[in-house]
Amino acid sequence: MKNFSVLLLLFTFIFSSAQKKYVLVIHGGAGTITRENMTAEKEKAYRAKLTEALTAGYAEIKKGSSSVEAVAAAIVIMEDSPLFNAGKGAVFTSDGKNELDASIMYGKDLSAGAIAGVHTIKNPIKAAIAVMQKSAHVMLAGSGAEIFAKENGLEIVDPKYFWTKDRWDGMQKLKKKETEKTPKISQNSIEDSYLIDQKFGTVGAVALDKNGNIAAGTSTGGMSNKKFGRIGDSPIIGAGTYANDQVGISGTGWGEFFIRSTAARTIAAKMEYQNKDLKTAAQETIDQIEKMGGDGGLIALDKDGNIAMPFNTAGMYRGAVTENREIEIEIYK
Numbered sequence: 001m002k003n004f005s006v007l008l009l010l011f012t013f014i015f016s017s018a019q020k021k022y023v024l025v026i027h028g029g030a031g032t033i034t035r036e037n038m039t040a041e042k043e044k045a046y047r048a049k050l051t052e053a054l055t056a057g058y059a060e061i062k063k064g065s066s067s068v069e070a071v072a073a074a075i076v077i078m079e080d081s082p083l084f085n086a087g088k089g090a091v092f093t094s095d096g097k098n099e100l101d102a103s104i105m106y107g108k109d110l111s112a113g114a115i116a117g118v119h120t121i122k123n124p125i126k127a128a129i130a131v132m133q134k135s136a137h138v139m140l141a142g143s144g145a146e147i148f149a150k151e152n153g154l155e156i157v158d159p160k161y162f163w164t165k166d167r168w169d170g171m172q173k174l175k176k177k178e179t180e181k182t183p184k185i186s187q188n189s190i191e192d193s194y195l196i197d198q199k200f201g202t203v204g205a206v207a208l209d210k211n212g213n214i215a216a217g218t219s220t221g222g223m224s225n226k227k228f229g230r231i232g233d234s235p236i237i238g239a240g241t242y243a244n245d246q247v248g249i250s251g252t253g254w255g256e257f258f259i260r261s262t263a264a265r266t267i268a269a270k271m272e273y274q275n276k277d278l279k280t281a282a283q284e285t286i287d288q289i290e291k292m293g294g295d296g297g298l299i300a301l302d303k304d305g306n307i308a309m310p311f312n313t314a315g316m317y318r319g320a321v322t323e324n325r326e327i328e329i330e331i332y333k
Contacts, residue, residue: 021305023208024057025320026050026074028084029201030252030297033315033331043331046083050319050329053077057207058321067215067248068106068129070207075102075125075219078203082164084317086203087123090162090221092171098162099222101235102128103139107214107243114139114235119162120146122155125219128235130154139235167224174225201317202234204250206243206301214303216241216248216264223255233258238265246303247271247278252316253296257289267300282308 028050057074061067079087090098102124103114113132116139121127127149131140140148150156202220209215218241220234232255233240240251242264249264258264263285270281282300289296290312297311299318309318309330319329 020326021323022301022307022320023061023305023323024054024070024074024205025299025301025307025309026053026057026078026203026205026318027201027250027252027297027299027309028078028203028317030295030311030313030316031201032313033317035332038331046317046331047329049078049081049083050317051327053205054319054321054327054329057205058325061207061209062325064210066106066211067207067209067213068104068132068217070209071104071205071215071217072125072129074205074207075203075217076123079123079125079219082166084203085167085201085221086219087221088162089164089167091167091224093222094171094175094225094227096171098159098167099226099229100124100162100220101222101231102217102219103235103237103241104128104132104215104217105237105241105243105248106132107216107245107248110244112138112237112241114237114241115145115149116141116231116235117229118142118145118149119159120156121149122157122161125217126154128217128219138237141231162221167221171225178225202240202252204234204241204252204299206248206250206299208248208301208303208305212303214243214245214248214301216243216250216301218250218252220252232256233263238262240264242268244268247300249282249298249300251296251298253289253298253311253313254294257292257294258296261285261289261292261294263289263298267298271302278302278306279308279310283310286310286312 053074057070060070082089105112204218206216218234239259297316300308
């Protein structure tokens with residue numbers, strides 16, 4: 001019996017030692033991403049940019065910065081890249097504008113900040129952090145958010161900065177398709193707006209710092225050809241972004257369904273009240289979104305360094321880095 005106990009203890013130690021502890025996980029959007037519609041050159045560009053984002057976030061964690069700073073570092077890299085639907089690569093609204101949303105949440109004290117419907121803030125995630133740290137509010141929108149950002153020293157740019165040809169051409173395709181249907185806004189037209197551009201996604205990051213604190217952030221250009229000031233899940237705490245002292249989550253996909261299912265908070269609640277592990281809670285949440293008729297994906301990281309990255313689309317740009325700087329990048333199913 002004594003020998004068995006020693007062997008069991010040894011096995012447990014070896015098994016535990018083999019478990020990777022992740023400190024940062026990111027996504028660059030979920031959608032119709034397949035090897036067939038991806039050139040080698042474009043895949044290389046995506047992998048390089050995701051690696052750059054992970055490296056930037058990891059550097060903050062390594063030097064002892066907070067998880068909020070790590071999330072910001074990773075997301076800014078993606079916001080500055082035209083590859084993703086956030087910041088520089090944002091899609092266009094129906095009236096030809098780039099309209100940006102972002103949010104951040106810090107699990108240690110449940111503080112949060114968000115901005116929505118802005119046109120001139122170069123890095124929306126920085127504005128969301130400023131709202132969290134320097135405002136009595138959680139969400140600011142439109143011109144008020146832009147005034148707040150400017151007053152707090154954030155970089156303001158001409159709206160032309162966000163213009164990219166790929167996104168403009170994508171919106172023109174939607175406009176053309178729209179004229180072939182009745183002008184009435186319907187569920188089908190909303191679906192078309194999402195599906196035609198779904199390979200270009202929202203970005204997000206979740207980090208675990210050296211003090212064991214978790215932060216989650218999300219940034220997006222929203223839905224291509226959107227009308228009437230539509231806002232999705234990305235700037236909504238509990239829908240597209242959530243973090244507490246146990247777990248952090250960032251989502252990407254058809255925002256209306258993430259809002260209706262309170263996706264990010266649901267994962268945390270399943271872990272807290274149903275004692276479910278991270279992967280089970282995350283997968284069940286994506287499964288529920290699919291049952292409702294929506295699609296997308298999410299990333300999640302818990303206090304023990306476990307990750308989950310479920311999605312129900314053909315692919316999702318995603319990556320993670322361990323405490324020993326092992327970088328993992330995935331794109332396809």
